[in-house]
Every structure is written in structure tokens, then in C-alpha cells.
Amino acid sequence: MQIEPNRWPGRVVPSTGSDVDVAVESLCVRASWADADRRWVRRLLEPWFRAGWSVDALLVAIDKKPDGTSQGRPRSRAQVAHEFLRARLRTWTADGAGLAKPPLAGISLGEWYRVNRRNAALNAPRRGGPLSSQGRQAQAETRALAHRRDPVERSREKGRRRQEVLDSLLVPGQEVPSFADSWRLVADLIPVQRVCSACGHVRNEVSRQAHRVA
Known part of the structure; x- marks a missing residue:
């Protein structure tokens, strides 16, 4: 050549x-x-x-x-x-x-040709093993998501997948905690502040949760 x-x-x-x-x-x-x-x-x-x-x-x-x-x-x-x-x-x-x-x-x-062929073989991309069924499904979903040109549709798809991940973390048989449940839990842990009507001094009382434990 x-x-x-x-x-x-x-x-x-x-x-x-x-x-x-x-x-x-x-x-x-x-x-x-x-x-x-x-x-x-x-x-x-x-x-x-x-x-x-x-x-x-x-x-x-x-x-x-x-x-x-x-x-x-x-x-x-x-x-x-x-x-x-x-x-x-x-x-x-x-x-x-x-x-x-x-x-x-x-x-x-x-010798130059031999070195070139050896370097080409070392730097060639290696083929990985066959994907599992879960891997093939994830690959198909990723490709399908990448081919969607509508940014709104891509955003919705990401939100759907994120919600599926969150739902998988729930304990079977229990309801999803509401915002009121979270607020009630925080309120039980925050000390109750009382203001004296005579002098206006603020007093920190023991939280209701700590009081119940005591």
C-alpha cells in the first residue's frame, strides 16, 4: 500500500x-x-x-x-x-x-505497520456482554425518550418515571403521608412558646411530644 x-x-x-x-x-x-x-x-x-x-x-x-x-x-x-x-x-x-x-x-x-495494528486493536471499542431483560427495557425507554422532539412530552415522561420510582419506595398496605401528617409531625417536635400577658416575656415550654414521652 x-x-x-x-x-x-x-x-x-x-x-x-x-x-x-x-x-x-x-x-x-x-x-x-x-x-x-x-x-x-x-x-x-x-x-x-x-x-x-x-x-x-x-x-x-x-x-x-x-x-x-x-x-x-x-x-x-x-x-x-x-x-x-x-x-x-x-x-x-x-x-x-x-x-x-x-x-x-x-x-x-x-515494524511501523505492526505497531499501528497493535495500537488499533488496543484502542478498539470493546463489546459488552448481552443485556438483561431489565437492561434492554431501560435501553429501549431511553432511546424512545431521546427520539421525542416535543420538550413538553419529554418533561412529562421524566415526571412519570420519577413518580414510579417514588411509588416503589412506599410500604405496601400503608397510605401515602399527606402534607397535614408532615406538618403535625413537625409541630410535635417544635417547643411551644408562651408569652406572659403581664410582662411579655417569652417562655419555651417542653414540646408536646417530649411531654408525652416523659
């Missing part, structure tokens, strides 16, 4: 002639060298690719020296692309003879 230059993996070391063509084009695109003569760039980079250099490693060498210092200003329009590249890579020749070790380790295209 042929890879487009703008998608060529930067860490892959090209090995075949077609891979070298794609890698050369990828480097020119990433370096914004639209005017570069691809034939001269390829002729210059072929020994570097054979030495295990990748596009990412070459781009690092264009910007940095082996000691990590800057190579200087980027290429100007007056400079020929492959001559500029040759001058930058000259600092990466070991003692002026062999090629230095690439600043970034490269991998083969086959």
Missing part, C-alpha cells in the same frame, strides 16, 4: 526505491521547500537513508548540530534547497568521512 507524502511516518527509514521517493517528497513538504529539485535531494539523501536515517532525524539535523546547538538561520529563497541541505548535513559527518549516528532512532515500515 502506497503512503501519501503528507502521511509518511517520520520515524520510518525508507528501504525501497518507491519509499525513498515518498520520504524525499515528505521532507520537502515538511520543510516547505516547494522549489526543491527532488532528483538532487534524493541523490543527496540516499546514503543517509541507507545509514538508518529517517525524515524526522534529517529535519532535526537541519535545525541542530550534533552538540544540540542551532545550525543558524533557516534557508532563504536565494539558497538552492539541495545545496542548503548539503551544508547542514556536513556537520553530521563523523570526522568528515562516515555519517554520524542519527539523533532519532528509526524503524522499518513493517
Whole structure:
């Protein structure tokens, strides 16, 4: 399968002639060298690719020296692309003879494919087990509720389901407590305040509930 230059993996070391063509084009695109003569760039980079250099490693060498210092200003329009590249890579020749070790380790295209397939398998969504009957019913109700476009109908449906949950909490055989029952329970727990008719002083008496317990 042929890879487009703008998608060529930067860490892959090209090995075949077609891979070298794609890698050369990828480097020119990433370096914004639209005017570069691809034939001269390829002729210059072929020994570097054979030495295990990748596009990412070459781009690092264009910007940095082996000691990590800057190579200087980027290429100007007056400079020929492959001559500029040759001058930058000259600092990466070991003692002026062999090629230095690439600043970034490269991998083969086959290894890159294997890593990609493994990562795709690890990140693939996992299918859960079959739902129970209650789970299928809840899923159907949720989907039916989501498809309703009428906001009033959705609100009513939510209220109905909320009431069903509240009703399920009731004790069988007992009536639902009324508001009066709740108020009577609170009144029994609140101390009764008496006001003296002579001095107006407020006295807190023991609540009726506490009085009955005593």
C-alpha cells in the first residue's frame, strides 16, 4: 500500500526505491521547500537513508548540530534547497568521512505497520456482554425518550418515571403521608412558646411530644 507524502511516518527509514521517493517528497513538504529539485535531494539523501536515517532525524539535523546547538538561520529563497541541505548535513559527518549516528532512532515500515495494528486493536471499542431483560427495557425507554422532539412530552415522561420510582419506595398496605401528617409531625417536635400577658416575656415550654414521652 502506497503512503501519501503528507502521511509518511517520520520515524520510518525508507528501504525501497518507491519509499525513498515518498520520504524525499515528505521532507520537502515538511520543510516547505516547494522549489526543491527532488532528483538532487534524493541523490543527496540516499546514503543517509541507507545509514538508518529517517525524515524526522534529517529535519532535526537541519535545525541542530550534533552538540544540540542551532545550525543558524533557516534557508532563504536565494539558497538552492539541495545545496542548503548539503551544508547542514556536513556537520553530521563523523570526522568528515562516515555519517554520524542519527539523533532519532528509526524503524522499518513493517515494524511501523505492526505497531499501528497493535495500537488499533488496543484502542478498539470493546463489546459488552448481552443485556438483561431489565437492561434492554431501560435501553429501549431511553432511546424512545431521546427520539421525542416535543420538550413538553419529554418533561412529562421524566415526571412519570420519577413518580414510579417514588411509588416503589412506599410500604405496601400503608397510605401515602399527606402534607397535614408532615406538618403535625413537625409541630410535635417544635417547643411551644408562651408569652406572659403581664410582662411579655417569652417562655419555651417542653414540646408536646417530649411531654408525652416523659
